Amino acid sequence: MLLQFLTYCNYLLYALLMLIYSLIPARGGSKAVPHKNIRPLRGIPLIVYSIEISLKCPFIQRTFVSTDSQRIADVARNAGAEVPFLRPGRLAQDDTRDLPVFQHFLEWLKQNRIPLPDAIFQFRPTSPFRSVSKIEEAVELLRKNPEADSVRGVVEPEQNPYKMWTIAEDGFMRPLLSIPGVSEPFNEPRQSLPKVYWQIGYLDLIRTRTILEKNSLTGTLILPLRIESKDSIDIDDESSFRRAELLLEQRENTL
Secondary structure, eight states: OHHHHHHHHHHHHHHHHSOEEEEEEOOSOOSSSTTGGGSEETTEEHHHHHHHHHHHOTTOOEEEEEBSOHHHHHHHHHTTOBOOSBOOGGGSSTTOOHHHHHHHHHHHHHHTTOOOOSEEEEOOTTOOOOOHHHHHHHHHHHHHOTTOOEEEEEEOOSSOGGGOEEEOTTSOEEESOOBTTBSOGGGSOGGGSOOOOEEEEEEEEEEHHHHHHHSOSSOSOEEEEEOOGGGOOOOOSHHHHHHHHHHHHHHHHHO
């Protein structure tokens, strides 16, 4: 027991010596669920779940929100996050990728002489069911693997892509994936197929050097953080919002 405690203390000391920020990207536009990022989920604005879990983590030194919306900025500040700028509209479009949002954030840090972190968590507001223990596990993965570029949350999907198809221009189906030595993987039992994982918005932990040197939010050496399916909801439409409300209600009833 004493050895476990000392090991944890050493880990916590290392984690605290690492400079880690979190960045919560939350643009104002949302077509499927209007004002999604600040819509109340069981009475709490959706983005606040991500802010609060970040603030609870002792190894996350600063919690930032990048948004183009003054309304979101006000909610985020009231919840304890730092919102030092409003993101330019050109970086808040439907087709805006995550990478330029993070590059903009790092450039702002440089211009304002704020120390760049060793790594950055990406917490999407649409994944409200995170735990401190899983965030801690991501830090430990990165600490143990100095060559790793990033850590990404994944789950086992309900459907296996080796049983998926494309439809060619001639109208016939073609298998999406192949397996060397297996003529028809789509007819194989699921248990005999390679195990696959689906990336989710639960969290990404990215080394800053990956963004600056590789122009990527993942790099090529990506470690998996396995998440339970019950914690993996990504809210992107009305049905998933209602499902999240039911899950939260069930959790509250079991406490």
